[in-house]
Amino acid sequence: MSEAVVKKSVASLNQVLADTITLRDMYKKHHWQVVGPTFNQLHLLFDKHYEAQVELVDLLAERIQILGGVSLAMAADIAEETRIPRPPRGREPATVQLNRLIEAHTMILTYAREQAEKASDAGDSGTDDLLVSDVVRTNELQVWFLSEHLVAASPI
Template sequence: MSSMAVKEPKQALEVDRITPQWHQHANPIQKFGTVIKDLPIGLEEEVRLEVTKRLNLLLADTATIRDLYKKSHWQVAGPTFYQLHLLFDKHYEQQAELIDTIAERIQILGGVAVALSADIAELTRLERAPRDREEVPVIITRLLDAHHSILKEVHDFAKKAADLGDDGTNDMLVSDVLRTNELQVWFVSEHLVEMPLIRAK
């Protein structure tokens, strides 16, 4: 009897210890739109605040074009279905990598990266695509318009980052974001060139 009385509380304690404590709430540790004040990376708070704000807009645009590629991958039709189906998915994956690169840069600068789809929809500057299925030339035009908007912003933003002394952001914008989007424009835009398949004109 006495040994049973000792074991029961011990067993109860072990069960409590492994029970998930999932009803937890607390104030956020950092508000969106702020940066950590004292960060030893050689950039002033004002610079990091301005850069992270623009990076979050770029992040929202990049997430939007990523999803536009996946929509296009699913809904494309016609004789070029197979080629475009594969190409759009490859571009989707490349844009997903850019999202991670941009988000990590925001965090490195002490900011908070936008993450949820509802917040991204509020921030993006790209035109929203319809839910409908569209013809291939319209799909490609929509993608090229999105790339054009992003590339214009990146050219301006890269110069601004350089002027502010943020070499890391400048390098990321040029080496990763700009070059990836330029290459994708090339691959996608060639599908709008009217070219005979069987006999030259």
């Protein structure tokens, strides 16, 4: 691949990485702070989703390194680069947590799909595959699970 293609892939992967690290950390925050009648289910779900995001972080950082780039790694760098709004300190109602997580997933999904198409068009099939097979599929599944909790929490 050309240097220009690699540079673009590294930049887009670092953006997905920053957003994924932020989402990962939001899951842990909500895991610790969830309250209410669905506490146990959400506590366990948030931790399970956190672990899946940990795996994505590793895959994204490794792909960046494979391409010869340098992956973002420190909290300050992530905070500067992420597009996901920082949640407030303290505890929020479970439905707010769920909606906040779905919004973050949606941001990642939109960007990952766009960047996968660009990587494919540029001939970077490895980045395309990572974004579609891992990032998109994991995030879609997690949105589905979160959305089902919102349906269950809504009055009929």
